[in-house]
Amino acid sequence: MNILEVKNLKNYFHTRDGIVKAVDDVSFHVAKGETLGVVGESGSGKSVTHLAYLGLLPSPPSKIESGNVHFQGKDLLHMDLESLRKLRGNKISMIFQDPMTSLNPFLSIKTQLMETILTHTNISEQDAYKKSVEGLIQVGIPAADKRIESYPHELSGGMRQRVMIAMALLNNPELLIADEPTTALDVTIQAGVLELIDNLKKQKGMSVILITHDLGVVAGLTDRIIVMYAGQIKEEASTFDIFNTPKHPYTKALLQSVPRLDTTKGNRLLSIPGLPPDLAKPPTGCRFHPRCPEKIDKCDKEEPQLKEVGNCKVSCHLY
Amino acid sequence: MIRYILKRILSTIPVLLIIATITFFIIRIVPGGPFDSEKALPPEILETINKKYHFDEPLYMQYLRYIKDLAHLDLGPSFKYANRSVNEIIMQSFPVSFELGFWALLFASIFGIIAGILSSLRHNSRVDYFFMGLATLGISLPSFVLGPLLVLIFALHFNILPVAGWSSIPHMIMPVITLGAMYTAYIARLTRGGMLEIVNQDFIRTARAKGLKERTIVLRHTLKGGLLPVVTFLGPAFAGIVTGSLVVETIFNVPGLGRYFIQSALNRDYTMVMGTVLFYAVILIFMNLVVDIVYTLLDPRVKYE
């Protein structure tokens, strides 16, 4: 059973410089208990896709142009704002990239944790407090009953991200969306935070969407991966297939930019030559063609469609 | 915290001493003296006066004498209001200015903050344009225009408020509005700017992602940070407003400190000028201390040791 189904979602930004097609006809699903990886260069529309159906984008300039999004069978795009609010932070939780700016510096951790519970559940303040402390213990914060009194600036980056994770899980969500949860963290603690998310996922049996620009991050954690470029999905396959038989030239390029420990040159980071396109004026045909090493004649004329190739889906004229 | 406050209070003493010194010598450099008038006074009277106010002594002696009195919180006799000390005059007129200023600033804070919040919530809407248009008007309309305009309408035409004076609540309405208008406009703009700055922060998106109600997001998550610029503004504004406004006090014939201050400068009433300057400085310094303390209450990242 699919917990989330997104069909033909389009979300544009109506800016002074034109219409930015940040999400342009995106379809995917998340099965119950599954971890879906969403990868792509920065600016490819990974965040906007998920912020859009949760109603978390400023409108204007953002507007959902068309599409369908169903969560547990409920239509997210056509429900009233109050019902959507009651899902957020409750059934669907989100963790953001930068724990330094994602917690309110003016409020204590206690306030920010407790309000997350109290806004969705009718329980006493004491019970909410107890649950909050338990939440902190669960994410491995030492001396949780003391730490809960702190303000965000008194904690390290890693601790703050653990607080964010604890906060996201307080109401036992069915779906957790982790948007680059380790990108802003020190390399030495990234693995610990990812492992924590993975463990909690298994413990609670929730579904996870793990967004990242670094394929290396998702390797051991995801079941399936979608690869995004310029607001579109270029490839969708099991994690195994993405790493072993990548089809789209863009996916291959992304894999080459993953830092590897086993190369003789040591830790290196290649980036894909060229720049991501201006989404207000995307290239004709395949949006990746100006940077594609395997470009053929029709790539700049005809837009490829996402089609099934073996066990995968890929949007490329080579297949 | 207590130690910090004590330290701040002690550190004002040298500041006040410097202000006293500079003012003392500046007003004496300015041509003219307190006892110059169109009719020259007979020499013997002038001599008695000079003796009485120690004008016959060298300047540095007068200075030391003034500082010594100041150490005892004695601001000396007024040179123009015979038989009245500067302390007496300030004590008598300051409460009036304080009352006027207090109500004006309260009026300005309430309406300014509400207008600012509404504007920021309906950013770039008609509500926003309306309030910000009004604010621009408030800032550009001087009180010597607004005051008489109000008098014309409410006192002379509709006859529902007294023209001038300071003896009852109806008397206070127009001066308070006239004095508060510009402050209301400033506070509305600062509130709007501060709120918009916070609204675009990541943590507001987090608050929304947690499913908090809009009301909670505004009142708990946005307001505290959004009002910081207003708090910074209110401190010095309070010091300025409670020490009196010449224009408003003159228009409405309010017996406050503002009128004395300007009058004393024109009269070369040396002690009165110095007294009001020092008094203003003390209030300003005190208000800045209050602002800093309020800051620590609003923003946990700010700590003073």
Ligand SMILES: Nc1ncnc2c1ncn2[C@@H]1O[C@H](COP(=O)(O)OP(=O)(O)O)[C@@H](O)[C@H]1O
């Ligand atoms: N508020 C906005 N106004 C205009 N364009 C935006 C806005 N937010 C995001 N975008 C654009 O949408 C595109 C996708 O952004 P995003 O989803 O954040 O990328 P990422 O894949 O790095 O998460 C980017 O090109 C970005 O410039």
Ligand SMILES: [Mg+2]
């Ligand atoms: Mg992103």
